[in-house]
Amino acid sequence: MLLEIVISLFILIGAAFALIGSIGLARLPDFYMRLHGPTKATTLGVGGLVIASFLYFSHGWEDVSLHEILVTLFLFITAPISASLASKAALHLKLRSLAPAPETIAKQEDAADPAGERQG
Amino acid sequence: MLNLVIPVALAMMTVAMALNLWRVVRGPDLPDRIIGLDTLYVNTIALLVLFGIGESNAVYFEAALLIAMMGFVGTVALCKYLLRGDVIE
Numbered sequence: 074m075l076l077e078i079v080i081s082l083f084i085l086i087g088a089a090f091a092l093i094g095s096i097g098l099a100r101l102p103d104f105y106m107r108l109h110g111p112t113k114a115t116t117l118g119v120g121g122l123v124i125a126s127f128l129y130f131s132h133g134w135e136d137v138s139l140h141e142i143l144v145t146l147f148l149f150i151t152a153p154i155s156a157s158l159a160s161k162a163a164l165h166l167k168l169r170s171l172a173p174a175p176e177t178i179a180k181q182e183d184a185a186d187p188a189g190e191r192q193g
Numbered sequence: 194m195l196n197l198v199i200p201v202a203l204a205m206m207t208v209a210m211a212l213n214l215w216r217v218v219r220g221p222d223l224p225d226r227i228i229g230l231d232t233l234y235v236n237t238i239a240l241l242v243l244f245g246i247g248e249s250n251a252v253y254f255e256a257a258l259l260i261a262m263m264g265f266v267g268t269v270a271l272c273k274y275l276l277r278g279d280v281i282e
Contacts, residue, residue: 081198084243088202088209091239095209098216098232104225107216111232115209119239122202126242130251140254144238144261151265155231158272163224165276 080125087121090114103171104163112156119148199247206240227271234264 094117097110123141130138173181210233217229238257245253270280 077194080246081194084195084198084202084246087239088205088243091236092205092209095212095232095236098229099212104222104228107225108228111228111235115232115235115239119235119242122239122242126246129246138251140251140258141242144242144254144257147258147261147265148235148238151261152235155265155268155272156228158269158276159224159228159231162227162272162275163222166222166224168222168224 076128080128083121083125083128087118087123087125089118090121091118094118104168105160105170105172108156108160108163112152116148116152120145195246199243202243203240203247206236206243210236210240223275224272227268227275230271231264231268234260234267237264 091114094110094114097114098107101107101110123145127138127141130141213229213233213236217226217233220226220229237260241253241257241260245251245257274280
């Protein structure tokens with residue numbers, strides 16, 4: 074019974090993280106922000122579901138199932154690689170970020186505070 | 194308890210995959226579409242794992258592992274094509 078509650082908790086946490094990552098992918102305004110949702114939240118969501126499945130198929134540690142570890146290992150190795158490649162492709166295509174360039178930020182701060190007395 | 198939780202989680206994963214599909218169709222630029230497809234296959238793995246728990250059947254893991262490998266190769270190939278104009282140089 075306790076095991077079932079723990080498994081249900083992990084399933085809900087995993088599905089919630091996957092859903093949040095996908096909402097981030099759909100809703101965030103520019104590509105470099107959108108990259109954050111799937112690479113972190115969705116991978117963590119799959120991790121939660123895989124832990125739930127590991128607990129479910131291990132039957133109280135009698136026959137530990139190792140397929141889950143394989144899936145997790147592969148996914149956790151490949152997700153950062155594909156995110157890095159996608160961001161490289163975006164930089165190569167010169168996609169614009171919505172964030173202002175560093176020089177503009179410095180200029181704005183100088184305009185707001187001309188004496189240069191920045192308050193930390 | 195699992196009988197209650199698994200349909201809820203399946204519904205959440207379905208909504209997540211619909212959102213990914215929307216990003217693939219809509220996505221203003223090509224990298225957006227690639228990231229949409231990438232998230233779609235990761236969510237497919239999650240859905241298969243969930244379905245395996247629901248059916249008490251460990252066979253679905255083979256499919257999940259295959260999708261993980263093929264999806265990664267596909268994402269890398271698409272990104273390489275955008276980066277270099279060619280997949281295998």
